[in-house]
Amino acid sequence: MSVSSNPYAPSPLDLVSNVNKFQLIESTLREGEQFANAFFSTEKKIEIARALDDFGVDYIELTSPVASEQSRTDCETICKLGLKAKILTHIRCHMDDAKVAVETGVDGVDVVIGTSQFLRQFSHGKDMNYISKSAIEVIEFVKSKGLEIRFSSEDSFRSDIVDLMNIYKTVSAIGVDRVGIADTVGCANPRQVYDLVRTLKSVVSCDIECHFHDDTGCAIGNAYSALEGGAKLIDVSVLGIGERNGITPLGGFMARMIVAAPDYVKSKYKLRKLRDLENLVAEAVEVNVPFNNPITGFCAFTHKAGIHAKAILANPSTYEILDPHDFGMKRYIHFANRLTGWNAIKSRVEQLNLQLTDDQVKDVTLKIKKIGDVRQLSIDDVDSIIKEFHSDLQ
Ligand SMILES: CC(=O)SCCNC(=O)CCNC(=O)[C@H](O)C(C)(C)COP(=O)(O)OP(=O)(O)OC[C@H]1O[C@@H](n2cnc3c(N)ncnc32)[C@H](O)[C@@H]1OP(=O)(O)O
Ligand SMILES: O=C(O)CCC(=O)C(=O)O
Numbered sequence: 001m002s003v004s005s006n007p008y009a010p011s012p013l014d015l016v017s018n019v020n021k022f023q024l025i026e027s028t029l030r031e032g033e034q035f036a037n038a039f040f041s042t043e044k045k046i047e048i049a050r051a052l053d054d055f056g057v058d059y060i061e062l063t064s065p066v067a068s069e070q071s072r073t074d075c076e077t078i079c080k081l082g083l084k085a086k087i088l089t090h091i092r093c094h095m096d097d098a099k100v101a102v103e104t105g106v107d108g109v110d111v112v113i114g115t116s117q118f119l120r121q122f123s124h125g126k127d128m129n130y131i132s133k134s135a136i137e138v139i140e141f142v143k144s145k146g147l148e149i150r151f152s153s154e155d156s157f158r159s160d161i162v163d164l165m166n167i168y169k170t171v172s173a174i175g176v177d178r179v180g181i182a183d184t185v186g187c188a189n190p191r192q193v194y195d196l197v198r199t200l201k202s203v204v205s206c207d208i209e210c211h212f213h214d215d216t217g218c219a220i221g222n223a224y225s226a227l228e229g230g231a232k233l234i235d236v237s238v239l240g241i242g243e244r245n246g247i248t249p250l251g252g253f254m255a256r257m258i259v260a261a262p263d264y265v266k267s268k269y270k271l272r273k274l275r276d277l278e279n280l281v282a283e284a285v286e287v288n289v290p291f292n293n294p295i296t297g298f299c300a301f302t303h304k305a306g307i308h309a310k311a312i313l314a315n316p317s318t319y320e321i322l323d324p325h326d327f328g329m330k331r332y333i334h335f336a337n338r339l340t341g342w343n344a345i346k347s348r349v350e351q352l353n354l355q356l357t358d359d360q361v362k363d364v365t366l367k368i369k370k371i372g373d374v375r376q377l378s379i380d381d382v383d384s385i386i387k388e389f390h391s392d393l394q
């Protein structure tokens with residue numbers, strides 16, 4: 001499908017949209033390390049960082065070097081790998097953290113501080129005046145070291161909008177490279193995201209990054225809305241791993257974006273590496289890839305009901321918005337069940353190199369359905385029924 005005829009592409013009139021030119025901040029080695037099951041050895045971090053780099057992510061975000069001694073040395077080690085992706089580390093808005101971060105060899109520093117009443121009162125206990133002063137101090141310090149610097153307000157969607165815009169205006173005025181919006185508790189919906197990004201865009205001159213938790217199931221939708229509103233960078237992690245049930249998943253986000261911006265996504269990211277990347281991380285954190293995962297879930301390209309199977313055999317676009325081949329995956333017609341139809345069975349008869357008329361295929365389909373009413377069928381069961389039917393005819 002060419003972009004101009006793609007109904008899911010952003011409208012050319014949508015001047016602020018970054019759907020066709022977004023970047024990824026991959027946070028499996030930061031947010032993902034906050035996933036309950038995660039423990040990454042140095043070797044595993046290196047393996048994951050290399051795989052993310054090979055996939056084509058723009059940035060790799062690492063855990064704060066002040067989290068532990070090993071976190072700091074791992075950060076230094078990954079910086080020395082010579083990856084194409086820029087390496088970031090993520091710190092609190094405090095000079096103690098910033099001083100350690102700039103010595104690790106990272107390309108940039110992501111600094112964050114809670115701005116909502118909840119976090120101001122119960123997390124760090126600081127007012128907006130303090131936040132503003134410490135943000136200026138940290139930003140100017142990191143900039144003086146020649147590194148990229150991003151300032152983000154944690155819990156943005158539960159923060160006072162005037163406070164938010166004031167702090168973003170302040171950091172933009174002193175030349176921060178990016179500002180970040182974070183839906184830390186996953187409370188935002190796509191419309192709120194669009195509105196906040198649009199508002200923010202009118203007060204800052206730098207790029208906007210967004211970070212969405214998935215507590216209420218909106219992380220991918222919110223990321224898309226953010227790009228529509230003019231955000232440029234989206235935080236993702238492999239399988240979405242992170243605090244609680246995590247953030248925007250890399251794979252699901254790729255699924256969303258390939259539909260909207262196929263040329264950009266296919267040329268920029270090695271989509272065929274997605275499955276290996278997900279398996280690598282799933283194994284490292286001892287989880288299974290979810291059965292309903294976009295793209296790589298075991299049945300993501302399996303078609304079962306007879307009506308679907310017939311149309312898919314005629315033209316896969318009837319029931320597929322994604323082409324499995326773009327991801328090195330294959331589609332599968334599940335014909336061994338009572339919901340099957342004669343078109344699916346005819347296709348199986350052809351695969352078995354048997355000759356049956358359409359009426360004969362319809363007859364054998366009824367036999368298959370009859371047994372399928374009593375028990376689960378396997379492919380071998382159906383093949384045996386077809387072969388027996390065929391030999392009875394001879
Ligand atoms: C929403 C997010 O995911 S933000 C990223 C979260 N990442 C992490 O927490 C990284 C891993 N964390 C750690 O290893 C530890 O929490 C450390 C090293 C950062 C701090 O450890 P400790 O000094 O033992 O403090 P603890 O974790 O109990 O409390 C957090 C401290 O940071 C302060 N703080 C919290 N957020 C911020 C912030 N954004 N900027 C500045 N200070 C902050 C809190 O006030 C508290 O300070 P206190 O020592 O005066 O109570
Ligand atoms: O730094 C950020 O923008 C996000 C921090 C974070 O993980 C969150 O707020 O959930």
Ligand SMILES: [Zn+2]
Nearest residue numbers: 031184211242
């Ligand atoms: Zn987060």
